[in-house]
Amino acid sequence: MSRLKGDEEDYWHASKCKAFTFEDEDEDGLYQLKESKRAVNSIKAIVEDDDDEEWEKFTWSGEPVGSISWSIRETSSSRGPESRNFAPDKSRPDTSSSSYSFPRPASFSSLFRGRSKPDNFQSLSDALLDTNSKYIAPELRKPKSEYQDYSGDWSIEESVRRMQRGKMCSMERFRSLKDKMMLLDEAVRLHDGNVITAVLIFLKKTLRSDILFRELKIRQVALRHFIHFLKETTDQQLLLQLLRFLEWTEELALCKYREHLDIPGADERRDFLKNKCLSLPFSPEDATHVQDHYTLLERQIIIETNDKHLEASGQELFRKHPRKASLLFMPLVTTLFYCCIYHYTEGEGMFSSPTNLRKTFKIPEKLYVLTALAARAKLRSWVDVDALFTTKNWLGYTKKKAPVGFHRVVEILHKNGAPAQILQDYIRLVEDADMRISLATKYKCHDVVIDTYRDLKDRQQLMVYRCKVDRGSPEEEKIDNILSNMQIRWKN
């Protein structure tokens, strides 16, 4: 991707989908922004004299800006514990603390901030005056006729229609199963979910559940509504009964499993998973996931208890790197990362040992190495990092191997502030020469760049690079040595 500095306009036209780049923030894109910002800031001087409240009372068409949500958030935080002893005392004068009474009729925000503002209040009559010819009066009062025909004997069709219009309508008259189902079918025919639910509520009250289930089984739209109704009213028992009747085994299992989200305690949740979930009719694949879920939580509880002790007793590792949060309910990868930080060297027999986790949950090598790398690099434990990638072949030679590509390893090391030497060693392991050069340039590992150009026998690039290193530096000297080496057969 070649860039023409100082000619951004052309650059943005330049290439199809690549025209838009977020890389190199200190270059072209941001340059323009920074320019603009400088220009704008220079203007500030003459604007600054304003009162700085101006931001909030900034209005378009006279409406207060985003105030209700903002203000109520304010209230709840300012109210705090005070609200608890807010006695029902009407005579109590509203002082600054009662930020939820109306100081002055301005905007919602001023109300809650307790800061008074000049009234920019537009009265209702003003609002009504500027109505235009198209003004449509809201349907304020229902016509009398609607109250008169309250208790008529409506047919099925009429009943459903009345309900659709939100009018009162009793369904008690429909007692035969046939009538009831015609009522339901008519509601479904009109597509109105609200009315479908209304009929279902009536059916639930007046039919034995297995009869209702049987009828719903052949009415999918109504069935969906019923299931959603049960979910919404948290009638878990009837819902499970229905799913069992329908033989929707997987839905049944997931529905039961879902309950764990509402159990806040770790021990209770673990027991629920163990006793109520493991035997549910999940698909074979999901059964494994649920088993893993249980096993993981069980481990986390053990590790958490143990580590709390260690932390309290002031163990060095925990003192140096204090735990930020509890391990409970964390995902597997987070747990692995945690154990790679605090329990890296433990033997496989321990629940908290990373090796044990890896085996128990069949963590793929790539994922394991990435996670361990991030953890050990964070602790700046370069020996462990090295060991992660070192393999011995059968002859006893050691070799560096990474399941993810060394460019990714370099990136992670850099993010964790690895020293130049370490970074350099790993950049050398990047196989692709171009990528190696670009990484080495990015992280200023001159030696690697120089050596790579030498190996590529690319004299021109080497000369170009010579201009980039500091005058009189060892790097320059090294380049000069190489360039004057007569034995190299340069390709250019």
Place this chain on the structure above:
Amino acid sequence: MASDRLDAPALPDFTILKRLARDQLIYLLEQLPGKKDLFIEPELMSPLDRIANVSILKQHDIDKLYKLENKPIYSNSEQLCFLIRPRVKHVKHIANLVNADKKAGLSKKYKIIFSPQKFYACDMILEEEGVFGDVTSDEWPFYLLPLDDDIISMELPEFYRDYFLEGEQRWIGTVARSLNLLNTIFGPMSKVYGIGRCAKMTYEMWKELLEDEEVVQKERKPDLGLVFMIDRDVDYITPMCSQVVYEGLVDDIFRIKCGSVEFGPEVTSSDRSVKILLNSQDKVFGEIRNEHFSNVFSFLSQKARNLQSQYDKRRGMDIKQMKTFVSQELKGLKQEHRMLSLHIGACESIMKKKTKQDFQELLKTEHSLLEGFDIRECINLIEEHINRQVSPIESLRLLCLLSLTENGLIAKDYRSLKTQYLQSYGSEHLLTFSNLKRAGLLTEQTPTEALTAVESRVGKLVTDKAVGKLTDAFSSLAKKSHFRGISKKLGLIPRVDGDYDLKTPRDMAYVFSGAYIPLSCKIMEHVLVRKSWAGLEEVMRLLNNIEFSEQLTERNSFQDSYRTIVVVFLGGCTFSEISALRFLGKEIGYRFVFLTTAITNSARILESMTETKS
């Protein structure tokens, strides 16, 4: 196209909708004489804020305002008024409060105002809890909130999950009534096009409402001519792509809520957050909102220079000129200056965030998926995202895009990616995957035989003559998206010789850097230009033949109104789609008005698919 270019007609003024809603609320409050405390549910606060202010509430005897949360309330008022969405959860909570008061021997008056309407399930809860009668209720039909000159939102984000996941149709009537309201004020609209089951049902319900109205409409010039309704699940691809037009990016990164955004300290370069409205009233924003992000910098720097020179004018002014300058221009300049510095700050912050997450690589992957190249490489990248625990929603978004473009994941990939996802983000996402499968967002390829078996089994189950078609839940199982075929037929991936010019784009693909034309918008273009579904037979077959078109009124003599089109997105619409259609409108001389159940994006869709504790 350019030769017979027409100017787009002017937009009608939708602020009347705000006034209507406000008057309705006032009427309801007046029904409750005397001082009262008002409890508002959090999600209604921003919409309420857009149409009313505190003085209006105070005029109608609201004493104190509270946010309705799931905890005890402390109010010493004799009258309590609750303003809520019709949710069982809220009603249960209120019933508990009432029962607690009763137990304590307190007698108060309670009123629930449901917005936009009440559901029968809510009444049932009141009855069951024994507070029916103690609590009275009303409906505030606040259906439509104009967010901008051309965007009207119903602010019902739950529409998406309710219908597209649960198969719950209770909001369909709400949309039908909204359309009817629009039609009464700005109609009569003459023709409706639609695609999707929900669109069809909405239309049928609306038609009933139209037939009920016996009022003979006089021949008047309608402000709105056509309606185009589309279900969100007709095009899931578009909302799953990273947005790169300015407004979309701002939404993806800062979350625009009810037309306003909160910029944190990293944008304002102060210790405070600033909340502003984002709409066409903001001139700076008005000019950059639809631009590809790469054009925004040069625009902003140009703007900064202009502003500078306008300020510079005051040099060398005499007193009188200075006076005029201060009284006439300065205020406008100051506002512009503020907006400019905020948008520059926002751009900087966007750049920083996007650089950090390797946005370039991400976009490349998305483009590959859309074009169907290097799928293996894309899968590897997604895997790496998951392994590195990059945000759970981002990983899920890529997985869905992969599934949608590839017609589902092959079984082996599905299992392996799902396992890794659960390992990285938590086993409970088992439930998320199940939901995604049901909604058709992330599926496993089924061998053909198995699919036929499922279809025939479903076929046996569905003997419901009243419906006469498969339900959404089951059809999604059998649904083949066939994105590649559709994309080829409609030319969604522009073939460009050389570079795609993002500055003066030639088609709607610019909203995705020239890589892809939003499917939803392309279908609309096709139908509007040809004035029918003709020529789309093959595409419609791949989309399960769920399109329709109906004439609503006799052809009228106001040809002009045909060019103002209400686009109804059932289940949400993204800013990228809005930008794309605004662009199309300019090209073909049409004016689009967006009516959406909510503004959406990938994160909102996917978050609504996760299960949380009840």
